[in-house]
């Protein structure tokens with residue numbers, strides 16, 4: 555199933571004030587239309603057609619930043635603009651289409667998914683916001699009556715359709731229609747109402763820019779807080795018969811020297827976690843000068859970093875560790891290392907990667923003088 559997004563951006567924006575049409579103006583760090591396009595791209599809806607005035611150089615420049623877009627020519631009214639976009643999409647194997655106003659840059663992921671899901675049960679669906687204010691009729695500045703609002707909804711976009719059904723409905727349309735729901739209904743299609751969102755405003759008047767800016771800035775600050783950290787460690791070989799790497803005892807003709815058990819991989823992962831929190835490194839939390847850490851099991855350090863992250867409200871997204879040595883061979887032990895790290899970190903093993911490389915016999919690892927380890931960790935806080 556191919557889902558396309560049709561964004562109509564060929565209006566003049568007269569009510570929003572003179573100058574450049576509203577959809578091309580700056581808003582919260584980018585342009586109005588860039589917020590609108592990005593909202594769909596973020597949902598992996600990448601087949602996008604924008605209907606715009608082909609003579610507008612600002613439009614060309616802004617849309618030029620999105621190489622995969624399809625473009626169609628605007629018409630004198632919104633219905634014609636939509637029809638032009640549908641015709642442009644006709645030969646692209648599209649089965650479902652979302653038709654959206656460029657002037658609604660605050661559209662949310664939930665709203666998009668709700669209309670799309672409704673298309674499994676109906677040929678058309680659109681978000682409607684139940685009217686909550688009392689409604690009056692009025693003439694010459696006086697109230698002449700009240701209106702029952704129990705069956706009234708404010709119409710929003712994106713409005714979603716089975717593609718062939720809405721294309722045929724537009725082609726058959728006589729006269730004009732307020733929106734695509736009206737076009738669909740005139741063609742006899744039932745239209746499902748999905749939940750609207752009071753933040754999904756259509757920028758119409760000049761004051762709407764401030765409101766949209768507030769809504770967008772708020773939703774940006776509620777993005778998950780993602781931290782990335784890296785760690786690097788080296789230990790030198792000494793006499794011995796095994797090394798400990800990522801919690802696994804690996805037989806070898808030498809051991810790794812260090813103050814603790816010298817588990818170089820685990821140290822790099824621990825430092826990556828501390829780094830992601832901007833909490834220094836192992837040496838800061840467990841000073842080598844302190845005799846109590848002599849020969850210590852490195853799992854103590856790793857558990858501390860994991861607990862510190864969780865106490866700050868972070869979840870561990872993943873860790874990735876690379877061990878650099880010619881010998882011992884890490885591959886046969888890598889799965890056991892993932893299991894050992896998963897148990898210490900109480901983390902799913904599919905979030906843990908342990909891999910190894912040689913350094914082509916170059917440098918200190920290549921000469922077999924020691925082992926180096928690099929690690930990356932991500933922390934996520936909602």
Ligand code: CTP
Pocket residue numbers: 562563564565566567568569570575577605628629630631632635636654655656657658756757758
């Ligand atoms: N639209 C369009 N082609 C038209 C008219 C409108 O593509 N001939 C688009 C607008 O760009 C907007 C959406 O339809 O994204 C909703 O229309 P509206 O809010 O009325 O925008 P404008 O027509 O641009 O504004 P105004 O009516 O104030 O001039």
Ligand code: MG
Pocket residue numbers: 565
């Ligand atoms: Mg208009």
